[in-house]
Amino acid sequence: MMKKAFQGKVARLVMSCLMVTSLAACASAPAPNSAQPSAEPRKTDVPAASAGTTENKEAWQIEWEKTVEAAKKEGEVVIFGLPTNREGVMAEFEKVFPGIKVKYSGMNPTQMTTKILAEQQQNKYLVDITLENAAVPSENIADQIILPEVKDEKNWNYGYEAGYKMAQGEYKGQYAFSAIAYPYVYINNDQIPEGELKSLEDLLDPKWKGKIIAGDFSYVSSTMEMLNAMAFTLGQDFVDKLVEQQELTTMTDSRMATEMFAVGKYPIGIGINNEYLRNYRTQGVVSKVTKLQPEKSPYLLSFTTAIVKNPPHPNAAKVFMNWFLSKEGQTHYVNYVKEFISRRTDAPKSPYEDIRSWNLIDYKHSSFEKEPLENRPHMIELGKKALQIK
Incomplete structure (x- = not known):
């Protein structure tokens, strides 16, 4: 016992x-x-x-x-x-x-x-x-x-x-x-011209439906923290729509998720592995990548x-x-x-x-403070739903 x-x-x-x-x-x-x-x-x-x-x-x-x-x-x-x-x-x-x-x-x-x-x-x-x-x-x-x-x-x-x-x-x-500094998403500028996405709010544009990939956030991961940061920056409703309305694709294999972003199959990436991405850029798999993030990071x-x-x-x-x-x-x-x-x-x-x-x-929240910790269960449940989206 x-x-x-x-x-x-x-x-x-x-x-x-x-x-x-x-x-x-x-x-x-x-x-x-x-x-x-x-x-x-x-x-x-x-x-x-x-x-x-x-x-x-x-x-x-x-x-x-x-x-x-x-x-x-x-x-x-x-x-x-x-x-x-x-x-x-x-x-x-x-x-x-x-x-x-x-x-x-x-x-x-x-x-x-x-x-x-x-x-x-x-x-x-x-x-x-x-x-x-x-x-x-x-x-x-x-x-x-x-x-x-x-x-x-x-x-x-x-x-x-x-x-x-x-x-x-x-x-x-x-x-x-x-x-x-959080939150941010990666943009593959070989596929999307730099400046076409001007803010994180633009991710909800219907034209990006099915074109966003993310790491697994059905557990406490850095992808989950990234989406939690978005919830505290743009509101929980924004994240819910991003996942469900935009049919966010998630992968449990972070290397594969990064590769799918680098080759342009999914030109917008959330929770992309920096180490793998730097390697792909060095190898010339993707030539230009930018971060889409707030003017000043609050999280x-x-x-x-x-x-x-x-x-x-x-x-x-x-x-x-x-x-x-x-x-x-x-x-x-x-x-x-x-x-x-x-x-x-x-x-x-x-x-x-x-x-x-x-x-x-412009620090407002940190990942180990009370409110972000309390919001983790909701984000994890959302991550489990995301794994079921085809």
Whole structure:
């Protein structure tokens, strides 16, 4: 009986965590040969522990040095994150703190959530940190931050404290450190001349009936988040009509959906996989693609990080989290991952021109806030209906 109850709990939590496995629409992994950072970040004020007197040092400096020394004695930090290009970020951390080894495992958020919850059910606490969107019991990151520059409001778009508001899902204490501007759709301009579609509202024109393809949104996926963003931007009625009236075609295989868009069978794409699409563009399958999106994006697909409840290496976890949320850590994150924008005001923007920066964002909602989370069941039911449309 306990086993069934636990399995039910896992299923519910897995559904609540944001799946970015297919990377449709947000694509955490860039195209091949993009693993190296685009630019070396300037050194920040993230200090390693240093020997010497505590005289004339501020309280935070003393606490930081003690924490780093304790972290080196622990010797390692265990981190789960998305599969591609995060290893480069881990290597940069090890350069700054050579006494702390990062044990990194790449997996999607559903896998992270399932694995951690199963281990904790057996009283095994083996993971220190999740980088992106795992729905697991967490320590409060606010209690772990030592470095003043991390807590400085001016160093974050919409302020430091907003990062906790943007991550107020089932588990409190996580922090939204990066994002993608939503909503948008892709237009294949080999098939539709640029400018013919002027706004997202134009998608309801009868001429586009049967010409729109989307990824699967019958579960918590990035395509579902894209349509949820449309619901909060243009109204739920708009999305209902888009799916049913326009006979939206959906595919469970994100590679196939992207291919059908690239070859022009469906010239309008929602939840198209960025990684696959960049490859098709490089190969010349499609020559010109544009994004149709609001003048300023009101919705953020947020990416949250967490220190897992009862971390096995608490000091190393604290050191990594402070570094990761610093200017240096976020600069490396953007340079390696490329597809996301950091919330830090002093981190670089994505090297990809089609990734919208903060000057074109007017944040109103974030994917892990109360109202968007509550609307997910409706979007999932709509996704199930979409799979039945022929």
